[in-house]
Amino acid sequence: MRQILSAKQIRDAEQHVFDTQPDVDLMGRAAAAVARIADAVTPEGTVLVAVGPGYNGGDGLFAAARLAPHRPVLLWLAMGKAHEAGLEAAVRAGAQEVDAVGAIGSLVDCSLVIDAVTGLGSRPGLPAQVATFAAACEDEHVTVLSVDLPSGLDADAAEPHESFRAAHTVTFAAPKPCHVLQPAASRCGRLHVVDIGLDVEAGNLRQAEESDVARWWPVPHEGSDKYSRGVVTVDTGSETYPGAALLSCAGALHAGAGMVRYTGRAPSGLIMSRFPSVVIGDGRSEATVLGSGWGDTDNAASRVEWAKLHRLPAVVDADALYSLPNGRLEGWLLTPHAGELGRILGCTRAHVEAQPLECAREAARHTGASVLLKGATQYIAEPSGRVTIAVAGPAWTARAGSGDVLAGICGALLASGLPAWKAGVVGASIQAITATRHPGPYTPDDLSARMPQVIAELTSEL
């Protein structure tokens, strides 16, 4: 699990080092890492360093001082001012200063631009002259290595603002929200996280990794039977949308449910013709999946209430999200996309997309359920306020039906005994990992059929 830290958490950790180990040269360590990665990304050719007025610029200048002895280095002081000791070191090592016109003019001959304009102290957006330079880097297709974060981003936020578009970003101690939240993350390129000796504490935002999914996967053991592995009751689909029933059953079966019972309104013959192991009708079960493909139904509230009365942990998807029963929904997992979450919270989809963490947290706090907010980045918020980001996957899964499969996967995991937040994290992650290992326009049911092989590979890698 990777901790994602806010700018404040990093600054506090830095301050702790300054207070307790005043001799430690954090900037020297950061600059050494920047120079090493610059050489690894482009081993030769001219490096142009765009330098801002603060410590981020200082990192760039001390990196320039390390690079200048073995390759041409140009410096552009993008805002006039620069870290004095850093500038002195870079110039002493042979770096040449250029002005704004010279910086843009030299781009055709540069193999790398190091963006050291602003970092943690960045106010969103760029001054006009820097924005022009950042756009010129994109037009000339110059490789950009950003120090800490692409200048112009807000370290703690998902918005892309006006910012550099980096091919590589080197950051220190831990990723910040802008490195993992879309669309800002797409401006960071490949992320290199470098340990510079900061002691950072776990916060309430983290990102799951493949190894977590492997570790948490409910692998059956010799004493397992269909009941101990978990029976999931699937109440999805309708006469209008029978496909949703097939998709959520596919998700539950391919995620390894001990048994799938189907109680929805889609024709049972259709379910049986595709999945003969599904049992039609009600009975003992450990979890339920509700809502995918219900469409407009006049009994949504009573079908959701049924799960509450039976104390059955539920995955609540799609139309069922608008019929949540009163009271705390402990152990439940809600799986809205941004539009659905907006409707639940009484705000717009755009607001949810701009503030995904806050909105997912608010819904979890308000309902007592865990909330899996689906989208390009998938967030699982717990009522405590802790948010885990699922393993990221390719955009191939962004198509109709993926959510129905995901609800089924999460239902199987919930039935196996995973707590709701973990079922959400593992479910969203396994779908992403499968899509990464099988890239291409697979239909959601085809992709779900490839999941068992990926689960076997993952869990055997332990």
Ligand SMILES: NC(=O)C1=CN([C@@H]2O[C@H](COP(=O)(O)OP(=O)(O)OC[C@H]3O[C@@H](n4cnc5c(N)ncnc54)[C@H](O)[C@@H]3O)[C@@H](O)[C@H]2O)[C@@H](O)CC1
């Ligand atoms: N404190 C330390 O010793 C360390 C700091 N580190 C580096 O220091 C950075 C943080 O340094 P700072 O706190 O000096 O902050 P920054 O260097 O990110 O930027 C601060 C300066 O940029 C200006 N600025 C910010 N956004 C602007 C905008 N949109 N338009 C115009 N001017 C803008 C501010 O007014 C301020 O003068 C980190 O990102 C990291 O790169 C690393 O060297 C590790 C150690």
Ligand SMILES: [K+]
């Ligand atoms: K930067």
